[in-house]
Amino acid sequence: MLPRLLYIADVPVENSLHGSALLFRLLLDYPRDRLRIVETGAQHSLPHRRLPGVDYRHVPQRMGRLRRTRLAKLVDSMAMVGAAHVSRAIRTATIGFDADAVLTVTNGNGWLSAVALARAHKLPYHLMCHDEWAGGGATLAALAAMKERIFAQAYRGAASRLCVSPAMGAAYQRRFGVAGETLYPARSPHGQVYEGLSPRLAARTRGRVVAFAGSMSTLAMVEANRRMAQAIAPLGGRLIIYGPATVEAHPSLAQPNIELRGLLPPDALVAALRNDVDILYLPMWFGPGEKVNERLSFPSKLTDYTNVGLPIFVSGDADCAAAVWERDHPGVALVQHSTAIPDIAADMQKLFENRQLARSLAERAKAVGDLMFAATTAEQSFYRTLTHRS
Structure with missing residues (x-):
C-alpha cells in the first residue's frame, strides 16, 4: 500500500509549468485520502489547476515584499536559516494528517522545513531535485559553504533522492558520495498521446x-x-x-x-x-x-x-x-x-x-x-x- 504522503515545499502542485506540472502528473492518480499538499512558497496553486479531491494548505512566506528589493539576498539568507526550524504555521497545516512519509522539492527554502519536520517525527523523507540548490539561489555569497553542508546532510539522509537527470545524479554522487535515482519529467497519465506527426x-x-x-x-x-x-x-x-x-x-x-x-x-x-x-x-x-x-x-x-x-x-x-x-x-x-x-x-x-x-x-x-x-x-x-x- 502506498504511504500516507505529506508534501511540503515551495513548488506549487498544479497543472501548469515546470516542476509544478511534473508533480501534478506524478500525483494525479495517488489515493486522495493518503495525500496532503502544504505549499510554502510565495506563489501557491490555483484551485482550478489543483489535484481534484486533495487537501491543499498554503503557508505564505514571510517578508515577501522585501524579496523584491535590494535586501533580497539578506532576506533569503535569513529565510534559509529560519526554515531549518518548523514554524507554527507549518505544524498547524499538518494537523489531522497522520503521515507515513514526507515528499519535498529542493527549490526555495520550504524543503528545509519539510526535512526538519520529518526528522522531528522520525519519518522517512524523499527529495525531488529539479534544480541546483546549494550553488544557486539569491542567498549571500558568504553562506555558500553553509548551503553546501546543509544540502549534503539532507541529501545523504534522504530515503530516496529523485534527480531530474542522470547528469544531476552523477554530479551529486561525486559531491556527496551517495547515489541518486533518475526520474525524468513525464507526460500526463490521462493526456492524449498522438500517434503520428504534426x-x-x-x-x-x-x-x-x-x-x-x-x-x-x-x-x-x-x-x-x-x-x-x-x-x-x-x-x-x-x-x-x-x-x-x-x-x-x-x-x-x-x-x-x-x-x-x-x-x-x-x-x-x-x-x-x-x-x-x-x-x-x-x-x-x-x-x-x-x-x-x-x-x-x-x-x-x-x-x-x-x-x-x-x-x-x-x-x-x-x-x-x-x-x-x-x-x-x-x-x-x-x-x-x-x-x-x-x-x-x-x-x-x-x-x-x-x-x-x-x-x-x-x-x-x-x-x-x-x-x-x-x-x-x-x-x-x-x-x-x-x-x-x-
Whole structure:
C-alpha cells in the first residue's frame, strides 16, 4: 500500500509549468485520502489547476515584499536559516494528517522545513531535485559553504533522492558520495498521446512559424527569444510564445513577428502546437550564475514537445542538458551552440526548407519521447520508490 504522503515545499502542485506540472502528473492518480499538499512558497496553486479531491494548505512566506528589493539576498539568507526550524504555521497545516512519509522539492527554502519536520517525527523523507540548490539561489555569497553542508546532510539522509537527470545524479554522487535515482519529467497519465506527426509536416506549403512554450524566468531566456525572432524575421518567420510572458513585463518582446498567446493547459498546448506551428524552440540559456542548472536540470518541456511531432531546435552550450540529450539520442533535435543571429538564421532556414530533415528530426523526437517520458513508466518508478523506502 502506498504511504500516507505529506508534501511540503515551495513548488506549487498544479497543472501548469515546470516542476509544478511534473508533480501534478506524478500525483494525479495517488489515493486522495493518503495525500496532503502544504505549499510554502510565495506563489501557491490555483484551485482550478489543483489535484481534484486533495487537501491543499498554503503557508505564505514571510517578508515577501522585501524579496523584491535590494535586501533580497539578506532576506533569503535569513529565510534559509529560519526554515531549518518548523514554524507554527507549518505544524498547524499538518494537523489531522497522520503521515507515513514526507515528499519535498529542493527549490526555495520550504524543503528545509519539510526535512526538519520529518526528522522531528522520525519519518522517512524523499527529495525531488529539479534544480541546483546549494550553488544557486539569491542567498549571500558568504553562506555558500553553509548551503553546501546543509544540502549534503539532507541529501545523504534522504530515503530516496529523485534527480531530474542522470547528469544531476552523477554530479551529486561525486559531491556527496551517495547515489541518486533518475526520474525524468513525464507526460500526463490521462493526456492524449498522438500517434503520428504534426499534419503541418505533410502540408504542400509549409509555414514558417516557430514556437516557444514556457515561462520567461530569466532575462537570458527573454533575450534568447528576442534573438530567435530577429533571426527568422528576414526569412518571413514568426515566433509564437505560449506562456505567462507579457510585453509589459518584457518590452523587448514587442516585435512585429512575435505573438504572445498566454499559458495553455498541456493538452490544449500540444494541440495548438500541432495545428499552428512548424518548429519547436528550446533555448537553454538561463543567465549568469546558472551554468550548473543549464547542465544538470533537464528541460521538462521536452515531455510535451516530443508529443507534438515537429522538429525541435535547441540553442545552448555543448554541455547543457538538452545538448547532452541529443548526443545520447542522435537525431532528436538540431542543436546550435552559437548565440549569433546569423548562425541561428542559417539553421532555421535549413529547417524551413529541408522537408526531409524536418521530418526525420520530428520522427526521431517522437519515438524517443514516447519511450522516455511515458506516464506509466515514471508513475510506477515513483510509486515503487515510495512503497519500498518509506
